[in-house]
Amino acid sequence: SPSPPDGRARVCLLCTCGLPGAGKSTLARRIAARAVAAGDVARADIVSFDEVERDVRLETARARGTTRDTAPGFDAQAWRDSRKLALARVDALLASDDDADASDGPRGRRLVIADDNFYYASMRYQAHQLARRARAAHVQLYVNVPVELARARNERRAANEIVPRVAFDRMANAFEPPDPSKRTFEHPTVRTDDDASNARVNVRSDDDDVDHDDARAAWRLAWDAWGAPPRLPITKEEREALRASGRDANARCAAHALDVRSRRALGDAMRRAFSAGGPGRRADASVALNAARKEMLDAVRER
Structure with missing residues (x-):
């Protein structure tokens, strides 16, 4: 779908990221309503x-x-099956279209929120690939809270929503925080923090009490980060064209360097010929050496 006039992609995939109990689901619901x-x-x-x-x-x-x-x-099997199904649903929502025209501004925009822990960078890259393929913008929302606070919140959940302690600890130990400086696909990432002293958005310490002001501020961060779709990877043909261009440039540089060196060598040879023989021999040597030099340069340029 074409992008609206402000340069934003028509659709945005917003992926939550953080430990169980961080408040991601509550924040996601409030952001969706606010948007x-x-x-x-x-x-x-x-x-x-x-x-x-x-x-x-x-x-x-x-x-x-x-x-x-x-x-x-x-x-483990249910986890694998459910991830596959959830990603397929995200993919379908990104690909779905309607009759709205991109030039209609907000009426042409859709937000898709993938509400998950996404604790491995590889998981987040999967989501990035979905957005890239659908030509949707991709924004990561990192909901950062202290591990002990997230654990306490998780244990206060309804019985069927609690992440087992062993699984929680495994996630906490394996968690890979978003780092756009190391992984370019993670740009842009916006972050919320539980620490009220932090200048970033403050998420209240109870999962059920994410403040509407917090959700409003988090949405403004995500909205400001909503830009154009991720750049598509270059095709095989484009990659080969770049390689060919590089080879041509290298060949031109090599030919130029050889031209300079052969001129210098020819000059040295002519000076030796001048001291060793008469004008006739010098003329013959000059013609022969220039012809050999030209033949050598032509051979290099034709490779």
């Missing part, structure tokens, strides 16, 4: 990876003849 209420977007959709996983586990339980998920702890 629509402010008139910045026509529609905001949220794909909750946790909800998708709960649905997958419930479907698995039903297939086993029970009416609820009774499997204790972490289910």
Whole structure:
């Protein structure tokens, strides 16, 4: 889809990132509501990876003849299946279109929020690839809170929403914070912090009490970061053209260097010929050496 006149992509994928209990889901819901209420977007959709996983586990339980998920702890297969399904839903939302014209401004814009931990950089790169392929903008929202606070919040959740302590600790230990300075695909990343002394947006310390002002401020950061789609990787043909251009440039440099060196060598040879023989011999030597030099340069340029 074409971009609106302000240069923003028509669609933006906003990915939350942070530990369980950081307040990502509450903030995502408030941001979605704020974006629509402010008139910045026509529609905001949220794909909750946790909800998708709960649905997958419930479907698995039903297939086993029970009416609820009774499997204790972490289910690796359910996690893999649910991630695949959640990413497919994000992809479908990014690809969906309507009759709105990009020139209509907000009426032509859509926000898709991927609500997940995205604790590995490789997970975030998957989301980046989806946005790039759909020609959507990609913004990361890093919800940063102290580990102990996130753990305490997680343990206050409803029983079916608690991330097991072992899984929480594994995530906390393996967590790779977004770092646009090291991974260019993570630009832009906006960040919220629980520390009220921090100049960035302050997320309240209770997951259920994310303040509307906090959500409004977080949305303004994300809105300001919403730009053009990520640049597409160069094609195989473009890469080969760049290589060919580089080879040509190198060949021209090599030919020029050889031209300079051969002129210098020819001058040295002619000075020796001048001291060793008469005018006739010098003339013959000059013609022969110049012809050999020209033949050598032509051969190099034709390679």
